[in-house]
Amino acid sequence: MNFFKTLSLTILCSFCLLNSNAQDDDKDKLSLNEGTIDNQFEYLIQRSNDYQDYKVVKKTWLYTLKEHTMDSLNAVRNDLTDTKQVVERQTKEISDLKKNLNSTETDLDNTIAEKDNMALFGIPMSKGNYSMLMWIIIAVLIVLLLFFIYRFKNSNTVTKQAQLSLSETEDEFEEHRRIALEREQKVRRQLQDELNKHKNN
Numbered sequence: 124m125n126f127f128k129t130l131s132l133t134i135l136c137s138f139c140l141l142n143s144n145a146q147d148d149d150k151d152k153l154s155l156n157e158g159t160i161d162n163q164f165e166y167l168i169q170r171s172n173d174y175q176d177y178k179v180v181k182k183t184w185l186y187t188l189k190e191h192t193m194d195s196l197n198a199v200r201n202d203l204t205d206t207k208q209v210v211e212r213q214t215k216e217i218s219d220l221k222k223n224l225n226s227t228e229t230d231l232d233n234t235i236a237e238k239d240n241m242a243l244f245g246i247p248m249s250k251g252n253y254s255m256l257m258w259i260i261i262a263v264l265i266v267l268l269l270f271f272i273y274r275f276k277n278s279n280t281v282t283k284q285a286q287l288s289l290s291e292t293e294d295e296f297e298e299h300r301r302i303a304l305e306r307e308q309k310v311r312r313q314l315q316d317e318l319n320k321h322k323n324n
């Protein structure tokens with residue numbers, strides 16, 4: 124039982140000693156010339172003397188703290204000014220980028236419109252209409268070609284028939300001429316014979 128009391132007491136004392144060392148370390152870490160403004164204020168409060176409900180603070184400490192506070196405020200102001208300049212520069216860059224983006228989008232729309240449209244005889248039309256018009260023209264040309272081929276074949280047939288008829292007519296004419304020539308020669312002979320008979324008589 125004594126052992127446990129002694130152990131408990133030893134542990135309690137060690138804990139208290141560690142706690143006080145930690146507080147001393149915290150106090151040792153605090154400084155008026157280093158650390159954050161909050162740590163400097165804490166240093167001032169802890170190192171100041173107490174008088175009733177008041178704290179008695181050395182003037183030099185207050186001036187030093189004021190100087191550090193003003194330096195910190197000036198640094199914050201400078202950071203704020205730099206940040207404002209960065210923000211303004213970035214805002215301008217964003218504005219320029221937006222303008223460039225709008226210009227690029229306009230150029231892209233124009234390019235797409237030009238790509239999707241074609242000009243035929245100076246008339247702009249979409250690719251679909253252009254393609255349809257081309258197919259209609261091709262179809263009309265094919266129909267005209269077929270029509271002219273048909274007309275050519277008809278004309279060729281008529282020409283051949285006319286040539287055949289002409290050839291037959293020429294043959295008939297030659298035959299008729301030959302017969303007429305023979306008849307004429309026969310009549311002349313007969314006439315000559317008659318004339319010869321009359322002379323002899």
